[in-house]
Amino acid sequence: MRPQICARCDTMTDKPVVVGHVHSASMGGRTIYSCPEHVPTFPQPIDPIAQIDALRRVRREGTAS
Numbered sequence: 001m002r003p004q005i006c007a008r009c010d011t012m013t014d015k016p017v018v019v020g021h022v023h024s025a026s027m028g029g030r031t032i033y034s035c036p037e038h039v040p041t042f043p044q045p046i047d048p049i050a051q052i053d054a055l056r057r058v059r060r061e062g063t064a065s
């Protein structure tokens with residue numbers, strides 16, 4: 001994974017952790033990264049179970065035909 005800037009401390013980290021996404025009409029969405037130390041400081045950490053659920057929902061709707 002490419003180094004990313006931690007959204008909390010503004011420091012480049014070579015072990016970025018995805019902590020969220022910002023959706024924007026003009027940019028098409030942006031991923032928020034954190035360094036490993038600051039992951040717990042983000043209020044809504046990504047829940048893998050919820051993500052799988054969302055994926056399943058999309059697939060079910062996508063294969064309805």
Ligand SMILES: [Zn+2]
Binds near residue numbers: 006009
């Ligand atoms: Zn940080």
